[in-house]
Amino acid sequence: MTDLASGSESSLARVAALQLLVALIWGGTWIAGRILAHEISPIAAGGWRFLLGTLTLGVLVWRSERRIPLLDAKNAWRVFVMGAAGIFAYNLCFFFGLQYIQAGRGALVVALNPVAVALAAALFLGERLTPKKSLGVAIALLGCLIVVGRGNPLALLRGEIGLGELLIIGCVIGWTVYTLVGRRAGGTLSPLVMTFYASVAGGALLIATGIVEGPLRQWPQLSWQGWLSLLYLGVLGSGFSYVWYAHGVVRLGATRAAAFINLVPISALVFGVLLLGEHVGLAVLAGGALVLGGVWLTNRPTTPRKELR
Numbered sequence: 067m068t069d070l071a072s073g074s075e076s077s078l079a080r081v082a083a084l085q086l087l088v089a090l091i092w093g094g095t096w097i098a099g100r101i102l103a104h105e106i107s108p109i110a111a112g113g114w115r116f117l118l119g120t121l122t123l124g125v126l127v128w129r130s131e132r133r134i135p136l137l138d139a140k141n142a143w144r145v146f147v148m149g150a151a152g153i154f155a156y157n158l159c160f161f162f163g164l165q166y167i168q169a170g171r172g173a174l175v176v177a178l179n180p181v182a183v184a185l186a187a188a189l190f191l192g193e194r195l196t197p198k199k200s201l202g203v204a205i206a207l208l209g210c211l212i213v214v215g216r217g218n219p220l221a222l223l224r225g226e227i228g229l230g231e232l233l234i235i236g237c238v239i240g241w242t243v244y245t246l247v248g249r250r251a252g253g254t255l256s257p258l259v260m261t262f263y264a265s266v267a268g269g270a271l272l273i274a275t276g277i278v279e280g281p282l283r284q285w286p287q288l289s290w291q292g293w294l295s296l297l298y299l300g301v302l303g304s305g306f307s308y309v310w311y312a313h314g315v316v317r318l319g320a321t322r323a324a325a326f327i328n329l330v331p332i333s334a335l336v337f338g339v340l341l342l343g344e345h346v347g348l349a350v351l352a353g354g355a356l357v358l359g360g361v362w363l364t365n366r367p368t369t370p371r372k373e374l375r
Contacts, residue, residue: 078317085314085326088307093333095303096169097341098295099160105292108161109272110281111299116153116269118300123262126309135259144251145263152244153268154275159236166230168344173334174213174354175234180328180361181206182242190246199364206360209353217349257312265304328361 102111127134137145163172181203188195195203208219214231215221244264251260276282288296314326331354338344 081314081317082326084310085318086329088311088314089326089329090333091302091307092327092330093173093335093337095299096164096173096334097337098298098303100164100169100338100342101291101295102288102299103161103164105288106286107276107279107281108158108165109276109279110286111161111296112154112157113269113272113276113282114286114296115157115299115304116265116272118297119304120262120265120269122301122305123258123265123308126305127258127262130258134262135255137255137263141251141255142263144247145255145260146267147247148244148251148260148264149267149269150271151240151247153265154271156237156240156244157268157272159233159240163230163233163237166228167234168338168346169342170331170335170338170344170346171213171350172230172234172237173331173338174350174357175210175231176237176241177328177331177354177357177361178206178210178238179241179245181357181364182238183245184364186242186246187249191249198366202360202363202366204360205363206357209356209358209360212353212356213350217347217353258309261308261312328358331358 099111102115106114124134184193184195184199185203187193211219211221214227214235218226221227248260248264255263273282286292286296311327335346335354339346
């Protein structure tokens with residue numbers, strides 16, 4: 067029994083280490099995205115990224131399922147909406163936004179995702195929003211306003227923030243829709259299959275837009291840093307990391323896995339300073355701390371519960 071328990075703990079430790087790696091990879095996507103956003107158009111960047119990401123996910127689905135499962139009409143509509151919101155709209159906002167905003171600041175705004183999901187679930191799905199969660203939502207929203215307003219929480223209300231900040235807020239809206247619809251689709255589809263088909267739908271929209279608008283009619287002309295950024299975003303940031311995160315949700319539980327994702331803005335901030343030489347002021351750091359604190363409070367279990375036996 068001791069050996070079995072030890073083996074189980076060792077396995078869970080490896081899964082936890084993998085979730086930490088996912089958080090670092092997703093933090094790095096902000097750096098890669100900012101590099102790529104200054105070399106090719108946002109439409110082309112998103113299209114090439116999800117062409118690589120979808121191919122990677124397709125290989126992983128085939129290895130896992132030994133086939134590509136077919137969808138019924140209801141789930142086909144759901145994954146299309148997921149792809150349109152969480153892949154197509156998110157990536158356009160992501161790459162356009164990173165032309166105007168620092169990677170670290172952008173990641174701190176997107177750290178609002180779990181709070182936005184909790185608030186939307188209460189409004190549209192009837193999920194209960196406890197006083198503790200409501201306080202967490204309020205704190206995180208205040209922190210977000212401080213980050214986008216560079217220390218002035220009223221800047222957004224006065225229309226004084228830039229296009230980059232507004233576009234990154236669009237990322238939060240797109241991911242919230244993706245998550246809420248994914249909760250419905252997740253009842254009948256595995257996370258891997260659901261993610262694959264959402265990537266197919268969103269990637270197809272990006273590629274079609276890129277062909278019509280022109281950016282994808284020719285091979286991208288990139289520096290070696292641009293090529294590395296594109297491969298990083300497509301294969302790691304949009305392929306393997308999605309699967310590893312889904313594996314963590316299954317093995318560790320959603321709450322424990324999500325705790326690691328709270329490290330994404332921190333790693334993005336550190337990478338931005340170290341790799342891009344970005345400077346982040348104290349007001350933005352304070353706002354980011356409020357966002358992360360509000361996220362923690364919103365997602366903290368009301369009572370201790372065991373997710374693993």
